[in-house]
Amino acid sequence: MHSTIPGETNEAFPDIWMPPVKQGAKGRTYEIGGPWTKEAMDFSSTQGQILYVPDKGFGVDRVTILEMSNNTYSEKPEPPWWGGFRPEPHSAAWVKAGGDALGAPVCMARGMGNWANCGVIVFSSGLLSSAGTCTANGSNPTMKLPAGKIPTAISITPKSEFAFITVYDSEKQKGQLAVIALECNGRGFAHEWKEAHPGLCNVAIFTGFKLLGFVDLPEMTIPTAVCAVGNTLANRLSGGPGGHQGTLSQYDLNKQSDRDLFGKGENGNFSASAGFVVVVSKYDQKVAFIDLQPLFARVREMYFTTQENYDKTRDQGPDPKQWPYTFDVDPALKPVVVKVVSNAVPTAVLASMAGGPKARAFVASLDGKVTLYEVGGLATDAPASPDDIRPAGEVQVGRNPVCLAYHKGSINTAIAVSRGDREIAWIQYSDKGVEVVRRLRDARMLDPVFVEHADTHGTETAIITVADFKGRKIINYRYSDIFYATNGGARFGMGPDGKAEVECGGFLEFPGSPFALSATNVN
DSSP states (O other): OOEEOSSSOOOEEOOOOOOOOEEOSTTOEESEEOOOOSSOOSOEEEEEEEEEEESSSOOEEEEEEEEEETTEEEOSOBOOSSSOOSSOTTHHHHHHHHGGGOOOEEEEEOOSSSOOSOEEEEETTSEEEEEOOSSOOOOOOOEEOOTTEEEEEEEEOTTSSEEEEEEEETTTTEEEEEEEEEEEOOTTOTTSOSSOOTTSOOOOOEEEEEEEEEEEOTTOSSOOEEEEEESOOOOOOOSOGGGSOOOGGGOOTTSHHHHHHHHTSTTTTTSOSOEEEEEEETTTTEEEEEEOHHHHHHHHHHHHSOHHHHHHHTSBSSSTTSBSOOTTTOGGGOOEEEEEEEOSSEEEEEEOSSOSTTOEEEEEETTSEEEEEEOGGGGSSSOOOGGGOEEEEEEEOSSSEEEEEEOTTOTTEEEEEETTTTEEEEEEEETTEEEEEEEEOOTTOOSEEEEEEOOOTTSBOOEEEEEETTTTEEEEEEOSOEEOTTTTOOEEOBSTTSBOSOEEEEEEEOSEEEEEEEEEEOO
């Protein structure tokens, strides 16, 4: 069977095969593997939040994206079998904080370079909230942006250090970038710091937010998309007990020896020392490049150098003179706009997380052109020069690419969602140039507006989740074999004969129109 795009073209779309749903125990279902066993074996699942425009009620649900357990694998998005589904179980705290003026969810993000148990949701009222999974949450902190600051987009640095929110300042009628320090206190969680270290790398057990200030965005009135990154993806911590890999909870930054480990020792590259933000404005047709080295370098100086500096970080609180300091108190923290360039109707943006001289920024335009920019010193410890920020290639995807997303596990691949052509495209770049290496169309994908590459702990596979706005559903697609890396080594192909290049894992319908999602591995 095939479908066609309504309107201008009669181009046929494939009807990608979807495996039948099988019955497990106690009402739980699966598609891959089996039969269901009483022994759970290695358990793994990915869970997170879906933002949608509801027919009525609250537009944030918690959803299980995939699950491996009891000798089975579910590649179909489903309501969680425990912990809550609709609305997001922690939404009562947000409603209490925002009251009748809470508004609608606008955007959400998680740190994408490290395990991020919680994400941050921004509402039209300017309220920030946090959401996790069935087993990992912070203390449900909330914070509200100052009056007149209208949020449009959010990005969180790869290791959940800071949130960057683009806003329209309705009083001054200009675009700005809000910088929020994210506070995490492990609350007994084995992988998180035992003490709160706002602005430092963490695994997103959020316990607080603090607004450090705003960065003016020259030549922009209404910023529409943002991406913020650091310059390291190192995820191994040396110096653990017995020489083994450590976890953050095993380190005490009140000790000079541990500070030295992170400042100049074996863990020196675990925390970002530089980074950058890219902001685009579709309406102003501009792209801004902002240097984060002042922010990251100052944070490292305070946490990883002298006892005197570290002691200052122990006086934490909402006062501007308490750590982390606001930009008015400590201007050395403030990010710097390095360059603003013109770009025809930019619709989406993505930046390399790994840092280094080969780091790039992707900027998509309404006509489907994706331009790659070199960023020079923005991605390294070298000084950032506007002359080093320049186009380094371009590639064509479908019309109206409204989302650019990371391909987890690949530092040189991005995924583009082209709403105009109902298409998902994989973009890959190297020293030889940039090209589209894979395209995905499906008859059931009516109006794709967002995509996320799923965490797949315990298995080796590739699964994406697509938000289908007019189709009122989210859809999973798998485009590699499932290999049970921790469950005995079984392998499962795609399609009815196991030899296809892609299959539809299944879909979940909503009482409204999904437009964003953010999920993570469940601990």
